[in-house]
Amino acid sequence: MTIDLTDLVDSPREALDIELKSWLDLSEGVNKANLARHIAALCNHGGGYLVFGFQDDFSVAPDRPASLDAYNHDVFNAIIKRYLLPTFECHVLKVESSAGQEYPIIHIPGHEATPVCAVRDGPQDGNGRPQGLRSGTYYIRAPGPESTPITSPQQWSALIRRCILNDRETLLREMSHVLQDKQTGVPGIEERLSAWDKANGERFDSLLNAAQNFSWPVPLADNHYRLSYLIRHEDQHIPINQLRALLEEVNNEVRDTVWTGWSMFYPFTRPEIAATVHPENPDGTGGDLLETNLIGNGQFDTSMPDFWRVAPDGRATLVRGYREDARLEDPGQWLSPETVLRETAELIRHARAFARHFPTASTVSFRCTWTGLNGRQIRDIDPSIYWSPGRIATATKRITGGEWPVVKLNTDWHQIVAELGCPILTLFGIDFCSKEMVAGMAPRFVKL
Template sequence: MAKTTFERSDLTDLIDYPRETLDIELKDWIDLGDKVAQAKLARHIAALANHGGGYLVFGFRDDESVAPNRPTDLSGYSRDTFGRIVTRYLAPAFQCDVRLVQSSAGLIYPVVRVPSHGSTPIGSKADGPHDQKGQPQGIRAGTYYVRKPGPKSEAAIGIEDWQSLIRRCVLSDRDNLLADIARAVQPISEPPPPAIADRLKNWHDESDARWRTTLEKAAALRWLVDIGANHCQLSYLILSDTGIAIPANELQPVLEQVNRDVRKTVWTGWSMFYPFTRPEIAAALHPEFDDGSGVDVLESNLVGDGDFDTSLPDYWRYAVDGRATIIRPYREDRQRTFEAKGRPAGTWLSPETVIRETAELVTHARIVAERYGGSRVVFRCTWRGLAGREIDDFGDTYWSAGRHARADQRTTIGTWDVPVLAANWHEVVAQLSCPVLSLFGFSECGAGLVARLAPRFIKL
């Protein structure tokens, strides 16, 4: 029997440090064949969907301790199982993703990702099994469930329960409308004023310098190529007439919420700007500059983690005034990738990954801008270590061989109104990422290719 390999991801953080929040519901080991248990799960799934999405994490008690009596067979925790529960009890129907995730201690836990509702909230269409008094157990037909402090999954009652749900429905409907008219929108990037362009460039360059200082201290770092010469750096700056001001104490929870929304468009298991909670890699507030001056910046440094067989040594910074940057070595250069593909590190580049990661950046910027009243977003993206690499890709994606880059790096910039980022993000992503691939003689890149690849950007 082939050995199953479990990829470390954002989900690993959920089981290494289990916690119950409005986004996360911990569940003990349960009999998935029990009808009452299915009805209760349906209630939690509906509430999480109406909250904007979240997770069911199995194998933990309410006090966040590991549940005893672990089943020997976890095959019942499958997409089909939860699909049947959703179909039986909820409308409109939708699909949950299910993953078996390995903790740092080596134990496997099922994690169910519940997506957000769309322009219509999720309601219950059937009662759970009735008790001896004729009362439904677990879920009641014709009810809309939401997450409430506790956390609990309960019926929506007052305006405070409905307000955020209605707002998300309206935003979803707006996004659908924008998508319908996107063909009429020509998202031509306009150069920002020199002072704005310089502000983002300074942030981009200063973060790069800070990261290189971190690299020098990373004695445990193990990577197959020189990270300093082989990586991408993706940055943005949100503009607003009144300025962006995110309270420092809200920055981490805001990024957690934004991360959840980004995953509707891009989610491959290792998200950008994800604030891990494991103490040695947890994001922490820093002053912008080493002398203690500047604005507050949330910084995450995974470079010192050392073991990157199944992870990435990301480094990112997020400032309270809407500046963001992430520096990430190429997945193509991991030891795990070399073992799986047989291509030496530093010899190839994935077009799909370049496009997907640019899409994730654009989506992230747009969601934060919408949340804080941003009007425009300025982007600056740099790819280094391209010379000598050849176009290739992961999995079953194939591009014609023999296309190599002679130039070693490429920087792209652009500025777009926030509505354009929502309405025609395929074109925005193409304008930022295609110039990189053109160095390889890759002529197929454009908004059409981004749109065709987009369904692959969610791989969980």
């Protein structure tokens, strides 16, 4: 299945969270120092990507190496350990473009409570000056884009705010044992979420009905799941022109918990599938929101017919068909327990990351609807995961939901996944689903 990073190599671009590089000799000291500067800046920006194989004009770089083996995990993490503090790990992926060429993409995570600093000079030039980066310097992404030393209060401001948010989350995690465990049950929240969820279900139905020559192995209208959440806060809405970039940042954060290569709420940039601004209501009224419609009119050999909407006030809904119907024989017959729990975990992690952008966020409410279950049998997409046969659902639909303090999305997410996801599996006779089961599966949620 095409991963969402294919967008970066099919439509290469540079942005504050994306740095394009041509093919480099990674054994050369100056190249390592320059990469360390970009890595530090991307990390201090909140995370991003180094994409190799492209020139500054976005064209494919010449002199492609015969092998991409030099672009590996050990090389880049050695650069980080040599030049930067605190150290962290990046992820190296080889992403195939639609034209069939592979390109290395390095995923740089965002910093935690402490920003990343250069702790060693780059190699000296003929005049004794360090090249690439200078010890004791904090780098940040700046318009251009470029990776530069922090020189202004404005550049420090965004970095300090992220540090405070990360430190706040750590503090809340450490204090969570004194917080109340019960759900808050704020009047009106459940009704608002239900209305939002229902409206997006109707929007999905209308787009599906309008799609011509649509092809999916089973009737998608009756075989999909809809995952929604609502963040309770007292802040101003995020400006709509900032929401796309914010979702890219959120998507970056989610990948520490779930990363399959097909992310929820991923803001593609190719014009035919890019997230676009829509009014909330069918009659053109209501506020603006971002919407992505991948239902399209064609085949889905390398993608999924996703539909999602995100509102600037902290509401989000994703509608997705069962990937089991596209990946296994006998479509419509199977349900993967790992997929149910992993998708639920990704929704919770996304809500947690989005909530960080609302300083007064207190709770998040979830509503999860799984339909088309009747007659499906338990089976995992991964053939190495075995489930005893004969676990068949007799109910068509299951809706779960609840409301939790934001801190619980960090400190107790295994339990929340269990409360939202296990009722679906119970319909199949899996009566042993629990937060311990979720915790045991969790390492498999990051597949890249």
